Structure formats: C-alpha cells, structure tokens
Amino acid sequence: RKEVEQDPGPFNVPEGATVAFNCTYSNSASQSFFWYRQDCRKEPKLLMSVYSSGNEDGRFTAQLNRASQYISLLIRDSKLSDSATYLCVVRAGTGGGNKLTFGTGTQLKVEL
Amino acid sequence: DGGITQSPKYLFRKEGQNVTLSCEQNLNHDAMYWYRQDPGQGLRLIYYSQIVNDFQKGDIAEGYSVSREKKESFPLTVTSAQKNPTAFYLCAGSSSGAPGETQYFGPGTRLLVL
Numbered sequence: 001r002k003e004v005e006q007d008p009g010p011f012n013v014p015e016g017a018t019v020a021f022n023c024t025y026s027n028s029a030s031q032s033f034f035w036y037r038q039d040c041r042k043e044p045k046l047l048m049s050v051y052s053s054g055n056e057d058g059r060f061t062a063q064l065n066r067a068s069q070y071i072s073l074l075i076r077d078s079k080l081s082d083s084a085t086y087l088c089v090v091r092a093g094t095g096g097g098n099k100l101t102f103g104t105g106t107q108l109k110v111e112l
Numbered sequence: 113d114g115g116i117t118q119s120p121k122y123l124f125r126k127e128g129q130n131v132t133l134s135c136e137q138n139l140n141h142d143a144m145y146w147y148r149q150d151p152g153q154g155l156r157l158i159y160y161s162q163i164v165n166d167f168q169k170g171d172i173a174e175g176y177s178v179s180r181e182k183k184e185s186f187p188l189t190v191t192s193a194q195k196n197p198t199a200f201y202l203c204a205g206s207s208s209g210a211p212g213e214t215q216y217f218g219p220g221t222r223l224l225v226l
Contacts, residue, residue: 004154032212043202043217067120089153091212098143098162098209099170102154 001026001057004103006088012109017078021106023088024070032091033064037084038105044087047073078110115139116218118203125190125197125224133188133221135203141216143209144186146170146178149200149220161186162209171223198225 006023013019033050048055049073050062057062061074074083088103116137125131135144143162147155156168161180175194180186190197200222204215 010153011204024147034214041200045217048213049214098206098211098215099157099160100146100155100215102156104152104154 002103003027003092003101004088004090006086006103006106008104008106010107010109012111013078015078015110015112017110018074018076019078019108020072020074021086021088021108022072023103023106024068024072025088025090025092025101026069027090027092028066028069029092030069030092033062033071034085034089034091034100035060035062035071036089036102037106038087039084044102047086075108078108080110080112083108083110115202116203116205116216118201118218118221119220123221125223125225127225128187128192130191131223133190133201133223135186135188135218136184137186137205138184139205139207140183141197141207142183143204143206143213144175144180145204145206146186146188147202147204149202152173155168157204157221158188167194197223199223210224 035047036044037047038044054063059076063072085105118135145160149178159178161167177189203218206213206215
C-alpha cells in the first residue's frame with residue numbers, strides 16, 4: 001500500500017462547480033499535512049496546510065480525519081485558473097528531519 | 113528577487129557522463145532538499161541537508177551525490193551510476209528543517225539522456 005494515495009483523475013468540472021478531492025495516508029503517526037498545487041511542467045507550490053480542526057482559505061477548504069486517515073480539499077466556485085494537479089503531502093512522525101511524502105496528485109480541469 | 117533558483121532549466125546527459133544541477137537560495141534557509149519527479153509518481157527525496165557541511169540520504173540516493181559547502185548552495189551531481197536519470201529534478205528549502213515546516217520549491221531542472 002502506498003504511503004499517500006490519491007485518485008489521479010482527471011476531474012473535469014464546469015466553471016463555478018464545487019469539487020472535492022480525498023487523499024488517504026497509511027502512517028497513523030503522521031503529524032503534518034499539506035495540499036500543494038502543481039501546474040503543468042512547473043514546480044509545486046503550497047496551497048494550504050491542513051489543520052486538525054479544518055481550515056479555510058477563500059474558496060478552498062481543507063479537512064483532516066485522523067480516525068479514517070484521510071484529508072480532503074474542497075474547491076468552491078471553480079475558476080479556469082484552478083486547473084492544475086493537486087498534491088497531497090504528509091509528514092510522518094517527528095524524527096528524521098522534515099521528510100515529506102508526496103502523493104501522485106489529482107488532476108483538475110475546469111472547463112467553460 | 114528572492115527565492116530558490118535552479119539551473120539549467122534543461123540539461124542533456126550522454127551515457128557515462130556525470131552532470132551537476134545547481135540550486136541556490138537567498139531565503140536564509142538552513143534546510144535544503146533534492147527531489148526527483150517521474151510521470152505517474154510522487155516526488156521522491158534524493159538527499160537533504162539541515163545544516164552546512166552536513167547532508168543525509170533520502171529514499172533514492174543511489175547514483176547521486178551532493179555537497180553543502182555554503183548555506184546558499186546545494187548542488188546535485190547525477191553520476192554515471194544512476195541508470196535511469198531522465199526526470200524532473202526539484203530543489204526545495206525550508207527555514208530550519210523542523211518537522212512539519214513548509215518546503216518551498218525552485219523551478220526545477222529537466223534532465224534528459226541522449
């Protein structure tokens with residue numbers, strides 16, 4: 001089983017739609033969680049950290065469910081510019097420096 | 113401009129050749145990282161360094177080497193021992209390397225084998 005698993009998609013949605021991605025992680029000792037966004041042939045950029053109580057940043061909402069070991073990302077009122085690959089990132093445990101484990105990403109395509 | 117810079121953007125390697133990828137940062141980050149990204153796979157950690165003159169192997173260090181002689185610089189050498197070097201190489205930095213800290217990425221170098 002992969003340490004971090006995501007549905008690769010693509011998710012094709014019309015502009016203005018609400019879309020949600022889930023990501024599961026296998027290590028119950030995981031401590032930190034992030035969503036990164038990666039545009040085609042570009043570097044990943046931090047979208048948001050994910051906190052235990054859930055957090056929101058504009059149209060984006062992230063949730064963490066420790067019991068079921070998954071995190072989610074909800075995008076409301078999708079824009080064409082949201083088209084990208086969304087990477088689920090997990091930091092397991094507290095030892096060994098700041099090693100992050102990346103999912104393979106979920107591709108989102110927002111269409112007119 | 114501040115940030116993490118990588119050069120070159122594209123690099124071509126001949127069989128049996130060593131090549132070095134540059135990574136420079138002016139963010140005063142203590143920690144720096146090298147990742148490799150292949151199609152259909154998540155980023156995989158090659159090496160990381162939490163302080164000058166010290167570095168640790170990541171998950172796929174075989175065939176690679178690094179140095180950290182200066183805080184600002186963390187070059188990666190892809191040696192001839194790396195049999196499948198074609199990939200997108202990403203350098204990242206974080207402030208202190210503390211667990212859970214956000215990592216910020218450079219624009220990447222695409223390495224192609226001729």
